[in-house]
Amino acid sequence: MPSPRYWREIPGRYRLEAGRCHGCGKVVYPTRRICPACRGAEFEPVLLSRRGRVVTSTVLRVSPDDFVMESPYAMAIVETPERVRLMVQVTDCEPSTVQPGMEVTLEFRLIRKEGQSGILCYGHKAVPVVAADTARSR
Amino acid sequence: MxxxxxxxxxxxxxxxxxxxxxxxxxxxxxxxxxxxxxxxxxxxxxxxxxxxxxxxxxxxxxxxxxxxxxxxxxxxxxxxxxxxxxxxxxxxxxxxxxxxxxxxxxxxxxxxxxxxxxxTAVLATAADQETEAYQGVTFPGLYAMIARAHMETYGTTEEELAAVAVKSHRHGALNPKAQFGRVVDLQSVMTSTLVADPLRLLHCSPxxxxxxxxxxxxxxxxxxFTDRPVKLIGSGVATGAMALADRADPAFLDAVQLSAERAYRMAAIGPGDVHVAEVHDCFSIAEICCIEALGLVERGHGRHAAPSGETALGGRVPVNTSGGLKAKGHPVGATGVAQVIEVFEQLRGEAGDRQVADARFGLTQNMGGSGASSVVHILERV
Amino acid sequence: MSGIVGYGAYIPRNRITSEEIARQWGKDPRSIQRGLLLEEKSVPGIDEDTITISVAAGRDALARADVDPQRVGALYIGSESHPYAVKPSGTVVAEALGIGPEVHVADFEFACKAGTEAMFVALSLVDSGRVEYAMGIGADTSQGAPNDALEFSASGGGAAYLFGRDRVLVDVLETYSFTTDTPDFWRREGQFYPRHGGRFTGEPAYFKHVEAAARGILARSGLKPEDFRFAVFHMPNGKFPLAAGKALGFTNEQMKTGRVVTTMGNTYSGSSPTGLAAILDVAEPGDRILITSFGSGAGSDAFVLQATDLLPSRRELGATVRSMLDGPRRYLTYGEYAKYREKIILNH
Known part of the structure; x- marks a missing residue:
């Protein structure tokens, strides 16, 4: 990922900054210009809770080149208490144990490396609560 | 017009x-x-x-x-x-x-x-780059998540998924232009290499x-130009949320339903009138979700269609007589036109061993990404 | 008086046992366990590095302090495994913690001493009144070459300390540093693994500096070993800190809480700071604590600390070191370990 495109999304990726629509209250992540629910254009910043529940999941056994070292890895759609859904990897566990309904926390992790000499790209991944320290999810 | x-x-x-x-x-x-x-x-x-x-x-x-x-x-x-x-x-x-x-x-x-x-990397550019591809997801991964959601909601089984691939290969074996001219059995689909759980290699288009x-x-x-033209009587295009995570129900393809409604309305027919359909089975689960969204079967009942023979040649509404994306092959940009050609040939009575008897209305449905775009066409024999 | 207002630690959940590493190289695991007193070590995941460890530890430090991150005026990260050779770790960590942009940020390097260095500078800035709050972090994903003695110890983890003047959990009573030029362990620019002088890392390096710093701070503070309930010394292995502590007059009882190396390994810049966090997880108000780091090259920083009445309630707001050492963890084979530590060459 070229660094300007990465840099632009830092608030969402590093701090899980989302936007709450003034019009309808929907929390939108990542933030957008226009609310997909009511077309409102005014948002107030809100931080997502760093926890959620798996809606659906898979284990990727054939990965893009940038993720070969991680393979196989679990990915899931995780819903936070703000009813925001994120597509994230699920780490620090046996990938096949990740199933819908599983409680997870969201932790700051290295997501990808741009080859041998490019930038390092960070963001959040999910960790099953059984593997996480519950204190960290607050 | x-x-x-x-x-x-x-x-x-x-x-x-x-x-x-x-x-x-x-x-x-x-x-x-x-x-x-x-x-x-x-x-x-x-x-x-x-x-x-x-x-x-x-x-x-x-x-x-x-x-x-x-x-x-x-x-x-x-x-x-x-x-x-x-x-x-x-x-x-x-x-x-x-x-x-x-x-x-x-x-x-x-x-x-x-x-x-x-x-794999090129196809992943059809996903949302900021929220999906960035995290390392692939298209088999996205459809695997759709499959798991469908299994969770409706109790769909791996065997039912595999039955779709078996049917596609059976149809494709009758198509001289298909990439795969061989039939496969349930066992070989269900034991093929896992690509993205629960999807296996033989659930994936090539x-x-x-x-x-x-x-x-x-x-x-x-x-x-011809003595047997085929009339284009319906065309419907729709979009949905770009990212799978942003869809209300990951097991349902809203854009497919919307595009189909528009095409049916224009053609002034309903799903019950369709005699033959080519749908976007990039993965076995996609065929199940597409036939539900098109109204060819009831929502949640797509899983029964292939095992019961309902969507096979000779069934109530044959789907993907060409072999579909699965067996015919999926050169992505060409697929939507190839689907139309299969229905064109069916309506002209030129489909050879794959011919659906006396087909009058045919439908094609072509999908982009994990379902964020869909286009449906309805053709009628003249 | 300024002191620690919040702290947090993080230890990755993957482990490899000394036995598994020994088996790979045909060594006798019992001699490692006996000689180095190392049972197992933490292994950072492929998605973990000094930056992610610092963020995890820093989030708990802020949670325990309950301080608005915007009030943090300085952030320093000490590590010898900063992910970039050029580009700071601290900027990523600051953004992730919600600190800045009105903040002074720097990455420190001084072998295994960089963490206490960051803490010393953070404390000093608060002491001077130049900033309201300052955070010092020691974190590493330590490198140890395959089939080197370091491979049994080099691990991942770290701890973050937020310093301030109000609502202090741990008072800082005294500091002391001792530094000479001693080339016992080094890594040249562009090299992946550090090299070391074998037994030269012992007497003229580790023991000389740790003992001088500890004696120096005891003399300066007028305290004796028996005045402390806890002591932690840098932990390159299980044996060195015990030997240094004993020579200084400390008992195993004083050292056992902070001596987390036997199951955590040596987290380099994160070593003695993580040991200190384990102590703060259990210390009672009034308890005095000695921490002495060691960084090859070489030098030691020492701090005399004393827990306040606030510590017991505030520490509930973060994860304890023991919960991470003893909690859910995954044991890796050497093959998985080699993959996680990117010792496998890929073809693309």
Whole structure:
């Protein structure tokens, strides 16, 4: 990922900054210009809770080149208490144990490396609560 | 609006065509269509291609195609909507003729996927780059999540998923242009390599080279080119949330339903009138979700269709008689046009061993990404 | 008086046992366990590095302090495995923690001492009144070459300390540093693994500096070993800190809480700071604590600390070191370990 495109999304990726629509209250992540629910254009910043529940999941056994070292890895759609859904990897566990309904926390992790000499790209991944320290999810 | 007919079709064999370049794939399919109609001039060319720039480094393929067809000068443009590019090109060509802007339009789709590019990475560009691809998801991964959601909601089983692939291969074995000419049994699907749980290799459409082309003209002129034209009576396009995570129900394809509603309304028919359908089975789960969203079966009942034979040749509504994306092959930009060719042949009674008896209405449904775009066309025998 | 207002630690959940590493190289695991007193070590995941460890530890430090991150005026990260050779770790960590942009940020390197260095500078800035709050972090994903003695110890983890003047959990009573030029362990620019002088890392390096710093701070503070309930010394292995502590007059009882190396390994810049965090997880108000780091090259920083009445309630707001050492963890084979630590060459 070229660094300007990465840099632009830092608030969402590093701090899980989302936007709450003034019009309808929907929390939108990542933030957008226009609310997909009511077309409102005014948002107030809100931080997502760093926890959620798996809606659906898979284990990727054939990965893009940038993720070969991680393979196989679990990915899931995780819903936070703000009813925001994120597509994230699920780490620090046996990938096949990740199933819908599983409680997870969201932790700051290295997501990808741009080859041998490019930038390092960070963001959040999910960790099953059984593997996480519950204190960290607050 | 003028009524529009498809009067000729041309299609390369689908497969790993190492000797054939992107431009030659297009020319081979286009030439077959032009020759079938005895045509040596065109008003416009619409070519669907998802990722020629990434697969072979070539953008700007509208003029490339016109030039290599020996028709530099003709209006030509590319249409892109990921794997729905071919179907969207047909939509554009349909509007071009219906509006009266052009009288003779070639709609083609082409993709040269086997040319050294990392196909998994190229296809992943159809996902949301900021929220999906960034995190490392692939298309098998996205559809695997759709499959797992469907299993959670409706109790769909791995065996039911596998039955879709078995049916596709059985149909594809009857199609001389299909990438895979072999049948597979349930056991071999269910024990094939896991790609993205629960999807296995034999649930996935292959990486394919190929091109397909159809010739469109006003219905009133159709008999000049063929004695068996097929009328385009419905066209519906819709979009949905780009990212799978943003869909209310990951097990349901809203855009497919919406595009189908629009096409049915325009054609003034309902799903019960469809005699044959080609749907976007890029993965086995996609066929199950598509036939539900198209109304060919009830929501949640898609899983029973392949095992019961309902969607097989000889069944209530045969789906993907060509072998579908799964067995015929999936050269992404060409797929939408190839689907139309299968239905065109079915309605003309030219489908050989795959022929659906006395088909009058046929439907094609072509989808982009994990379902963010969908285009449905309804064709009628004249 | 300024002191620690919040702290947090993080230890990755993957482990590899000394036995598994020994088996790979045909060594006798019992001699490693006996000689180095190392049972197992933490292994950072492929998605973990000094930056992610610092963020995890820093989030708990802020949670325990309950301080608005915008009030943090300085952030320093000490590590010898900063993911970039050029580009700070601290900027990523600051953004992730919600600190800045009105903040002074720097990455420190001084072998295994960089963490206490960051803490010393953070404390000093608060002491001077130049900033209201300052955070010092020691974190590493330590490198140890295959089939080197370091491979049994080099691990991942770290701890973050937020310093301030109000609502202090741990008072800082005294500091002391002792530094000379001693080339016992080094890594040249562009090299992946550090090299070391074998037994030269012992007497003239580790023991000389740790003992000088500890004696120096005891003399300066007028305290004796028996005045402390806890002591932690840098932990390159299980044996060195015990030997240094004993020579200084500390008992095993004083050292056992902070001596987390036997199951955590040596987290380099994170070593003694993580040991200190384990102590703060259990210390009672009034308890005095000695921490002495060691960084090759070489030098030691020492701090005399004393827990306040606030510590017991505030520490509930973060994860304890023991919960991470003893909680859910995954044991890796040497093959998985080689993959996680990117010792496998890929073809693309």
């Amino acid at each position: 003028r009524e529009v007919a498809i009067v000729a079709a041309g299609m390369t064999r689908f497969g790993e065509l190492w000797q054939t370049s992107l431009r030659d794939l297009f020319v081979d399919a286009a030439t077959e269509a032009l020759n079938a109609a005895g045509v040596d001039r065109l008003d416009a060319i619409f070519v669907g291609s998802m990722a020629s720039g990434q697969f072979v480094g070539q953008e700007h393929i509208g003029p490339l195609c016109a030039d290599h067809l020996g028709m530099a000068g003709v209006a030509a443009m590319r249409v892109e909507s990921a794997c729905a590019s071919g179907g969207m090109a047909l939509r554009a060509g349909f509007a071009e003729v219906a509006s009266g802007l052009s009288d003779l339009v070639l709609v083609a789709g082409v993709e040269k996927m086997n040319d050294g590019a990392d196909a 990486v394919t080279d190929g091109a397909a082309a159809v010739l469109l003209c006003p219905l009133r002129d159709a008999k000049r």
